[in-house]
Amino acid sequence: MKCPFCSHPDTQVAETRVSEDGTLVRRRRRCAACDKRFTTYERPEVNFPAIAKKDGRRVEYDRAKLLGSFKLALRKRPVSTVQIDSAIERIEEELLQLGQREVLSSRLGELVMRELKKLDKVAYVRFASVYRSFEDVDEFRALVDEVGE
CATH class of the missing domain: 2.40.50 (OB fold (Dihydrolipoamide Acetyltransferase, E2P))
Structure with missing residues (x-):
């Protein structure tokens, strides 16, 4: 090397x-x-499924992009790098276990939200508020109420 x-x-x-x-x-x-x-x-090289975007494009799975999304949502939150890496590994394991050649970006987004909800509720709300593109305050309030339960 x-x-x-x-x-x-x-x-x-x-x-x-x-x-x-x-x-x-x-x-x-x-x-x-x-x-x-x-x-x-x-790490072993494996073939992850392609990600099918909402606009119809197909892109390769990119761990760095996923990590960037986690870091952005978790900015200034008390979550360790080890916890983030573990969450990404769980997502990657699930993507591989699906056994599909392509996965909808919405499915990947839901996996990210599930992991963020376990790691940090504030980061979950941050990510969900952008990911779900809320139309009004009531939708956002419902999300916050869901997290508070």
């Missing part, structure tokens, strides 16, 4: 750890040239 600091092609693995659920390998590496350390992550 090439060093991200000096681009030297020779790095050595100093430590390897497997995640608790066994789906990810974390490696600490050291560059032979500049002696700096960095971390890499390995």
Whole structure:
């Protein structure tokens, strides 16, 4: 693996750890040239279903985009990165278990809302208020009342 600091092609693995659920390998590496350390992550490459958007377009599933949505909804909220990663992994597992070649974006949005509701009620309301495009205050109030129950 090439060093991200000096681009030297020779790095050595100093430590390897497997995640608790066994789906990810974390490696600490050291560059032979500049002696700096960095971390890499390995996960199996799988084929996620394409996402069918409301306008008819088909796009590839993008973990980074999903992570961005979570981070935006959870901005300044007391939720750890580990919790966010676990939520995304649960969503990805469900997408794979569906066994479909394509999933509606609305289905993915519902999965995100389900996970956010478990993580943080404020983040859930933030995401839902944008995702559901409320037409009036009463619809939004109903969502807040639902969360308060």
